[in-house]
Amino acid sequence: MKKNEDSDQPLWKAYIKEEKYWLGAVAGAVIVFLLMFWLCQLPLTVPAYLACLYLICQSGLFFYRFSQFRKYHEYLENMTGCPETDTLGERLPKDTTVCEADYQKLVLGLLEKKRILTEEQIEKEKEASDYETLWAHQIKVPIAAMRLILQTEECECREELKGKLFEVEGYVEMMLCYQRLGSLHGDLxxxxxxxxxxxxxxxxxxxxxxxxxxxxxxxxxxxxxxxxxxxxxxxxxxxxxxxxxxxxxxxxxxxxxxxxxxxxxxxxxxxxxxxxxxxxxxxxxxxxxxxxxxxxxxxxxxxxxxxxxxxxxxxxxxxxxxxxxxxxxxxxxxxxxx
The missing domain is CATH 3.30.565.10 (Histidine kinase-like ATPase, C-terminal domain)
Structure with a gap:
């Protein structure tokens, strides 16, 4: 029997646990029915036959409901492993109870919040990337001007300044490379x-x-x-x-x-x-x-x-x-x- 991964127990045990009140009511009804005939000192043959017929019908209903429960569980389990969360709301199974409808409203609300936060995050990252790209290109102008000045002006520390300017150029190039990592494959x-x-x-x-x-x-x-x-x-x-x-x-x-x-x-x-x-x-x-x-x-x-x-x-x-x-x-x- 397939395991219920969330509770780490067989699926049929999880179903029995979920339907314990209904099963208890069925067993209680049979016991009360037989007990009434026994207290009244009436023959138990006919009520025992009816009780068995009632249990057979309830057993058929039990297995039918269990098959529906298993299909529902497997459908939701497959949705959990699906990476396409954008269409999750459209693929939710039809709600059959008020609680299921409430849960679906909750899920759809959370998906909408996630979509809004994702869009805001993408927009912020795009703004930051655009600013960094603009800065990296603008900084090249003063770097070029400083290099030109160092080539024309004589000073004792010129070589040292050239070395530091070379390091600055390296860091700018590194930042531009870091920005292009996401689209590196297409640039090869x-x-x-x-x-x-x-x-x-x-x-x-x-x-x-x-x-x-x-x-x-x-x-x-x-x-x-x-x-x-x-x-x-x-x-x-x-x-x-x-x-x-x-x-x-x-x-x-x-x-x-x-x-x-x-x-x-x-x-x-x-x-x-x-x-x-x-x-x-x-x-x-x-x-x-x-x-x-x-x-x-x-x-x-x-x-x-x-x-x-x-x-x-x-x-x-x-x-x-x-x-x-x-x-x-x-x-x-x-x-x-x-």
Whole structure:
């Protein structure tokens, strides 16, 4: 017999519990009927026959009502598992009692409130997204003006200011990328690319930071054709290089490619990641021990990288020894073209 999941008992037991007063009334009527004949010292043959006939009729009614109860339960159970809540009100079974009608009014009222709250939430999110997009584009104007000023004006801290301005541009780009995550799949353009060219563009972007921090770059030539989206993979590599430079005060950053396995590895000699943080580095907003020490950490860089790499059907892996550096590997051989 099918289980009633809500009460964790067989459905027929749940039905008996629901109809206990009716069943009690039927049993009580039979007992009173027979008791009256017995007290009057009348023959019990005829009333016993009538009592049996009455019980048979009530049993048939019991099984009929149980079958209706089971169908009703299964129908509601299927509705519970259906994700389409917008049409739930139209699919509610016809009410047969006053209480069922009251419950349906309550459900329809709650659905209407949910619809209103959902629309309000969507509108608020759209307004916030529009404002963030507008801000990100407007901030590019003063950034460009500051860069122009730094290129023409001579001052002792110009290089340092250029570095800070570069960081600001990176954060703006990260925010724009975060906004496009929802429509990322439709923005992908998968085609054959030369991996070395993508990596060189990312390295060129951070060339000044390598020089300013005096970090040695170990980047031997390689040739590896891959299927990917060049723009988004370059963003991922840039984020990994940014983290490597941020958490490496001295030493080197090496970039290696295993062309046979389509495996790109970026390794630094920085401060590394605490063992307890490794499993959580891809969580949104998680900064870990390093992030608490580095106040400018947002906890979004690796989250974005993992989301993009997953969308590209690649695979991202991080290995680290605290105090000895971090190795980030991107496996690029499992691209799926839909």
């Amino acid at each position: 353009a998968i085609h054959s690319c030369e991996l070395e060219d993508i990596v060189r563009k990312a390295v060129h972007k951070y060339a000044r930071m390598f020089i300013r921090k005096k970090i040695r770059l170990d980047f031997p030539d390689f040739h590896c054709q891959i299927l990917t989206d060049e723009k988004w993979l370059q963003f991922v590599i840039e984020q990994i290089l940014s983290n490597a430079l941020k958490y490496t005060q001295a030493g080197s950053v090496s970039i290696r490619c295993d062309c046979e396995q389509k495996l790109l590895t970026i390794q630094d000699t920085g401060i590394g990641i605490a063992p307890e943080d490794i499993s959580r580095v891809f969580e949104r907003g998680f900064t870990g021990e390093n992030g608490r020490n580095e106040r400018t950490s947002t906890g979004l860089g690796l989250y974005l990288c993992n989301r993009i790499v997953t969308e590209l059907s690649h695979e991202l892996r991080i290995d680290s020894v605290q105090g000895s550096g971090t190795s980030v590997s991107i496996r690029l051989d499992n691209i799926t073209i839909l």
